[in-house]
Amino acid sequence: QVQLVQSGPEVKKPGASVKVSCKASGYTFSGYYLHWVRQAPGQRPEWMGIINPNGGRASYAQKFQGRVSMTRDTSTTTVYMELSSLTSEDTAVYYCARVSTGNVSPFDYWGQGTLVTVS
Amino acid sequence: DIVMTQSPDSLAVSLGERVTINCKSSQTVLYNSNNKNYLAWYQQKPGQSPKLLIYWASTRESGVPDRFSGSGSGTDFTLTISTLQAEDAAVYYCQQYFHIPYNFGQGTKLEIK
Secondary structure, rough: OEEEEOOOEEOOOOOOOOOEEEEEOOOOOHHOEEEEEOOOOOOOOEEEEEEEOOEEEOOEOHHHHHEEEEEEEEEOOOEEEEOOOHHHHHHOEEEEEEEOOOOOEEEEEEEEEEEEEEE | OOOEEEEOEEEEEOOOEEEEEEEEEEOOOOOOOEEEEOEEEEEEEOOOOOEEEEEEEOOOOOOOOEEEEEEOOEEEEEEEEOOOHHHHEEEEEEEOOOOOOOOOOOOOEEEOO
């Protein structure tokens, strides 16, 4: 069965960077784009960007340009999201999510979320 | 960016009643070339990841009970729960996946009266 398993919670100081991993299993890794979405406490989900595991090309929301990097490791079927220059406003649960088909489609599988606390 | 606005922000409904949640996009999410609306609905319960309910505005995801349905086109959409069950208490989000960034609505919190 499809699974997206994320790394554990993180506590970071302002100005630091965080790198969250998302290990995919149960499907052909290179066949489905993956997104990163974050959700601050009590807020709506916020789309951060998308990565194509086949080739590694990524596109980011303008809000995070220059501060985010999404990469993948095909040998371990893992995608990574690194966010730098953290502030308290980056405190949120970060999710990876898989598209259901193609590159433009809704998100049918989600990771369990990784809480990042900046304090 | 396409802004998604839901109404109401919250509602309390009795078991067995009908529930309607609305979602409006600031621009059309209908792609004329394939006549598809790039609009999805998700359900999120406390401490859980969002769960896909409806996509292409009206297609029910596999395994989702048929009491959930979606309708609408262009800029105005509706999620309907025909007969409310206790397990439907959650926050519901609409999302457009037509243009990057794939924005979500602010959410509608559904409680059982």
